[in-house]
Amino acid sequence: MNDPKTMAYINLFAILGAIPYLCELDRKAAALIEGQTVSIGFSVKDGPAATLFIGGGKCRMAPGTERCQVKLPFSSCEKFNGLIEGTVTPIPTKGFTKIGFLTGAFTKLTDRLSMYLRPQPEQLEDAEFFRISTTLMFHVIAEAIAQIGNHDKVGMFSASNIVDGTAKLAIKDGPAAALCCRDHRLTAVHEEPKVFLSYMEFCDMELARALFDGKVNAIAAVGLGQVRIGGMISQIDNINRILDRVAIYLA
Numbered sequence: 001m002n003d004p005k006t007m008a009y010i011n012l013f014a015i016l017g018a019i020p021y022l023c024e025l026d027r028k029a030a031a032l033i034e035g036q037t038v039s040i041g042f043s044v045k046d047g048p049a050a051t052l053f054i055g056g057g058k059c060r061m062a063p064g065t066e067r068c069q070v071k072l073p074f075s076s077c078e079k080f081n082g083l084i085e086g087t088v089t090p091i092p093t094k095g096f097t098k099i100g101f102l103t104g105a106f107t108k109l110t111d112r113l114s115m116y117l118r119p120q121p122e123q124l125e126d127a128e129f130f131r132i133s134t135t136l137m138f139h140v141i142a143e144a145i146a147q148i149g150n151h152d153k154v155g156m157f158s159a160s161n162i163v164d165g166t167a168k169l170a171i172k173d174g175p176a177a178a179l180c181c182r183d184h185r186l187t188a189v190h191e192e193p194k195v196f197l198s199y200m201e202f203c204d205m206e207l208a209r210a211l212f213d214g215k216v217n218a219i220a221a222v223g224l225g226q227v228r229i230g231g232m233i234s235q236i237d238n239i240n241r242i243l244d245r246v247a248i249y250l251a
Helices: 004-025 027-033 077-085 096-117 127-151 153-159 205-212 218-223 233-250
Strands: 038-044 049-055 058-063 070-074 165-171 176-182 185-189 198-202 227-231
Touching: 004 027, 004 038, 004 049, 004 058, 004 077, 004 096, 004 127, 004 233, 027 096, 038 077, 038 096, 070 077, 070 096, 096 127, 127 153, 127 165, 127 176, 127 185, 127 205, 127 233, 153 233, 165 233, 198 205, 198 233, 205 218, 218 227, 227 233
Parallel strands: 038 070, 165 198
Antiparallel strands: 038 049, 049 058, 165 176, 176 185, 198 227
């Protein structure tokens, strides 16, 4: 079973945190924020808090809500998770003049994100859609590993066995990310690290997608050389244990 608090951290930093990458990859998403300058803060009681900053045709997610123009408070992690599930409509306590953006462009952004993260099989037959969808899934999964390692009880146990240092995750000729461990806390950095202790690389986008969708056995893929691992294997082994938990939360 998943933990609502961990799910809230995943929903904020991995799911909504994928919006910046969506706007980089998808022209229609980029058009929705063109000319817009707004910052939306999400504040969850006994849970995560972060602000999505939009401006200059780009957006980024940062912890905390101190500098947000629009603030959306949630009384519990379950309520915030309901926002992502589409069962809860939040009422802002700050930034009422920006409600038009929330109900318009922002809603369209999240709809496009959902389209890519939960695609129909026929949509994946389009090469460009497949590339964008798989790249977004890669970033979501990398961030989810960090959040599960930091907040989920089972994930925290695996994280307690990870030595300090950086592990590289990558798809060959595709996106890369780093999982940085310090004092058994994980931080996902969504760019290729220059220095790392261990690595896990998928041979191509198709193989990565099959693994993400649970259609390929990861151990078998390693044996076939479709997934390359190296460096400090104990680090990768414990990250893989956390990765196994990702499917529970993102199912």
